[in-house]
Amino acid sequence: MELPPVSLNISQAQERALAELLRLAPVIDELGARFAAAGEQIALVGGPVRDAMLGRLQNDLDFTTSARPEVTEKLVKGWADAVWDIGRDFGTIGCRRGEWQIEITTFRSEKYDATSRKPEVAYGDSLVGDLGRRDFTVNAMAISLPGNVFEDPFGGIVDLAQQVLRTPGRPEDSFSDDPLRMMRAARFAGQLGFTVAPEVKQAMTDMADRIRIVSAERVRDELVKLVCSPRPRAGLELLVETGLAEQVLPELPALALERDEHHRHKDVYEHTLTVLEQSIALEDRLPEGGPDFVARFAALMHDIGKPRTRRFADDGVVTFHHHDVVGAKLTKKRMQELRFSSEQTAEVSRLVELHLRFHGYGDGQWTDSAVRRYVRDAGPLLSRLHILTRADCTTRNQRKAERLRRTYDELEQRIARLSEQEELDAIRPDLDGNQIMEILGIPAGREVGAAYQFLLELRLDNGPMEYDAARAALLEWAASRPSS
Template identity: 60%
Template structure:
């Protein structure tokens, strides 16, 4: 088989061979070679123990070295090419991972052969290797054939594989999203029957797989596989809960199907690297996934066959915060996604009756740095098949955005403050710091949002008018 292999891989292979050790390129880089995709991150496995190959790797990786994975038999290094690009490598001793039934972390034991190491990998398409420097292709489990068929299958019995490392089930649905592959029936059946086993895996590891899925080219396909497999019931039950039953008397959109469409539309609305929401955007994609998770809790059957979901935005925001915290997302992601869910219906009132300039200012001020994402989420959420309604909505959103651009030319929304600051309010009213000053400040901020910039004299007059009214 003809390969165009990284020169760095050949060089490392020669360095290991000189010391009497085996070295092979494994996993994703080999798979990507066959898919004609290139990567600057290379994974290897070796017959040498970490303490034996560390000196070799340090000599090769003169621009960086790390050993955070030492307890798992893994060391890494980095080298810069003359053109400035970086090549990162990680090398792991032949190994075998197993899970204790009650443990959240794999137990590592070293192996003694490449074929044995490949047998413990997640899927056959990742269980191929290329020995270096001789370029011998090793494929004991038919990975190249599965790759051509675009199918995911485990090298050994799937029940054994998923019992050894349950996170492999999450990797399966992630690869559906990343590679566009299907899951082989026996492997899919094992995932469905063993989904509960995912519960022993740490939230952080599950989160990392979910993030990779969402940032892929096909997040919808991955989420659908995540739900169909039963894995979502274990770690993200709010998503399958969107599959609400619909009867002949009470009709509403299929909320899960609607959510999948919103994800597709949100991805399409992301921008290039120089745009306001560069693709792929995790915050926008999470918000698209979670924007309606409050609907199951708020569904009410109304007269005439209608169904309502009053306050599902506020309820969904609380549910979003709770779930993302449980999955150990960074606090800023939790805050931003929850706020987008909370605000995702805010624009709809504009469609019925265009806002005043004050209302437009409030919308932008409340959205803050999420303004561009919020507009894209709102557009993505407008999935009506009624062409007239769709056109009315788009026209209203275009108009509102144009008004925002015009207002921003007059004033900096991010810097909107009352015309009087707290010290000026205290001095003018003769107040000491306390709740009254805060109430006065909030009123003057509201006045500023309602009226735009006003002069100092007008602001002082409004302050005294408000304060006098409070004393009555």
């Protein structure tokens, strides 16, 4: 379910933060005392402070400290339930205390070389300096420990109340130091429903091509967070408007096809964003609910084959023949370039390839065989294909929309009936490989595979068969084969 946009004033923010601090007291009081006793500064910082003011604090806590990593590690050992140092090179020591996952990072200043993909990390010497290098003012607030002193040198609480994203310093400097912050602006627009300050948006537009120096993996991770946010449309539109999408997901702005003078096809870009929103609204139909990245990204990519396949017939009719197949190939290529896993790439590409299959169903004239093949081809993606297909209906013609909905209801009901009768989720031939070899008297090899495929097609066409009938069909098939 989509969260409502954030709305609060400064006093509400302070009240919520106070309530969350009381819940955090066992952790922050003890941690603050340990660092103070060692002569070190420590402060709760960034996202947790922001989320405390929004009443959305999770169990992940970020702290910043004057202590170097080796000192931090000594101070938390014996207090934390577990300690890890995987982020030591970036000044970070992680630990767990009860339900809380904690990261403690030394005051730092990091920036990118003009051509580097990785930040150069240098330790800082003050809390204000550390806050000044953060991405946005709403993430540049802190609570110093012990004593719970609120630190807000850049006016983050005002921007939080006004629901606006600004940078602590010049946005050009911030985005030059870490270009990925431009994508974070889009992500926070989707997560929090905030607007982006005009000067920040202008800097994103002017510096969009600098995102190229950021690794594909980091871009991918931000894109996933944006797509899985409560309101991804706002962030995606920001990426398109600033030109960032041209750099990281060029297939999206390419959907804004030039309309012909007679408007014979709908706006594919607007249609796509609407399909994404409708897909999100249907996520409660998924076995595990949402947010579901695969389903959402398939909705976003399902029509990216249209620009490549658009044709104008002699009578002016616009066609996009085979845009599903072309789109699946383009999706696979883009996801590989963004270093998505093979599994996610295959899943999203397959959904794009299948998203038009339902439209051959017509008025419910598919045979049971066709329904079985629909289920077989979708495999474990069937529930996601259901919501993508339903979401893809964006017609304003209420009669047509209702007819499509009823038709798909009927298809799902047929699938449910056949599944109950035939275990469609695990369609396989009525004879297994060992039985095939025994009946035909042949060893393992290609001939067994061919026989297996024949029986699978027979199963899809006719439904389950008794052993004797399947055996007879297999023998008849084998007899019709040319002798080796």
